[in-house]
Amino acid sequence: MSKAVRIHAHGGPEVLSYDDVDADKPGAGQVLIRHRAIGLNFLDTYFRSGLYPAPNGLPLVPGGEAAGTVLETGKGVDWLKPGDRVAYTIPTGAYCEERVVPAERLVMIPDGVSDEQAAALMLKGLTAEYLLRRTFKVKPGDTVLFHAAAGGVGLIAGQWAKHIGATVIGTAGSAEKVALAGQLGYDHVINYRDTDFVAAVNEITAGAKCDVVYDSVGKDTFPGSLDCLKPLGIFVSFGQSSGPIPPFNMALLSQKGSLYATRPTLFTYIAKRTDLEAGAKALFDLVAAGVIDVRINQRYALKDAAKAHTDLEARKTSGATILIP
Missing domain, CATH: 3.40.50.720 (NAD(P)-binding Rossmann-like Domain)
Known part of the structure; x- marks a missing residue:
């Protein structure tokens, strides 16, 4: 068994439920990950409230970015192995201890970038990347x-x-x-x-x-x-x-x-793996070089996700916020 925060009905932060869930096995092209840190974003509140429809109905595990360690790889995944540090951004599903993710949505976390930084960077940092370099190319x-x-x-x-x-x-x-x-x-x-x-x-x-x-x-x-x-x-x-x-x-x-x-929306800009890889490389290179200082100003236990949502919506947070499984 594993733990996950789920939404069984739309509403305020109080609808976030800390549940026991069965851990899946990775199929072809998939990877099982143990999360080390999970990013918190306003996007998560949109899915919780029902402003954005749940992709596969309810119950829904929210969460759009995370970093962790590979536990097991499925058939056909030959570029990752157990123990590798990886990160991803997918619209939902990250508020959990373990999950199966399509390998094509993962990027390796390079040396010089921590798991917590990567979890705080994937959705927010890649959003900054496409806004500044592609939606309007800042000069x-x-x-x-x-x-x-x-x-x-x-x-x-x-x-x-x-x-x-x-x-x-x-x-x-x-x-x-x-x-x-x-x-x-x-x-x-x-x-x-x-x-x-x-x-x-x-x-x-x-x-x-x-x-x-x-x-x-x-x-x-x-x-x-x-x-x-x-x-x-x-x-x-x-x-x-x-x-x-x-x-x-x-x-x-x-x-x-x-x-x-x-x-615009991020997931259009990173729909192609080549664009995901290029954006993540540009982002991680600047973080590793010290150009971008990732400020993680709030940390909450995963079980306290409702408190994190309350503080986010009250605009009590600044910088990045992460959940720790």
């Missing part, structure tokens, strides 16, 4: 606005964008989070709770505004995010921690400067 001299700068994705993205050579502006919701983001890549950090971020961006850029806005907040930052863009700028909406963006007339993009808008 030296670009001006970037990143909402939720002190969150897991935001702290990675701020350091990465600064490394590229961009001017990086962030927003955060407390003095502590403003200070944290300022330590990790951001040239300017705006406390959106006591400052109009649109006016602040206009002042910081002397009216030139931004080439791109990355927004995982949603309702609370829209349409203000559009007002931070220069003509032909791009609005990248990749989450909705404050609630979904309400429907809007596309003519608004024309009125605000012939803007572009997109709603």
Whole structure:
């Protein structure tokens, strides 16, 4: 028997149940893993609440990223062996002690990157990778606005964008989070709770505004995010921690400067294994080189996943949070 956190009915953090489950055996092309650390993400709360449908119905094991050790490999998996350190991101299924994973979704964790770092990096770090290198290819001299700068994705993205050579502006919701983001890549950090971020961006850029806005907040930052863009700028909406963006007339993009808008998702960008491997290599190389400092600011036991969800949704967390089986 093994332990897993499962959802039997949609609702608040209280629906997360710490259950005994049967451990599976790996089939062809699969690998059995013992988890060492599991990442916590807002995506997990969307599946828990029912905002996003459960892929295979209920009960559902949430969790989109983890790192661990190979216990057993199935037929046809010849590039992994028991004891290898591996990590992955898959939309659900990570809140457990052991699980079977398709080998093609795994990446090896290199020397210089810990299991905890890898668990905190796979979904959040690969999200930063595709946002900065593929959705909008940030270049030296670009001006970037990143909402939720002190969150897991935001702290990675701020350091990465600064490394590229961009001017990086962030927003955060407390003095502590403003200070944290300022330590990790951001040239300017705006406390959106006591400052109009649109006016602040206009002042910081002397009216030139931004080439791109990355927004995982949603309702609370829209349409203000559009007002931070220069003509032909791009609005990248990749989450909705404050609630979904309400429907809007596309003519608004024309009125605000012939803007572009997109709603990407990580799992499209890493659907091909070659893209998964390339993104993970780019990410791990920067972590191993010390360019990206992975801040794991909260750790919870797996059995305390409900407390972790409560704190995440109350915006009491900063940086990355992991669950320890």
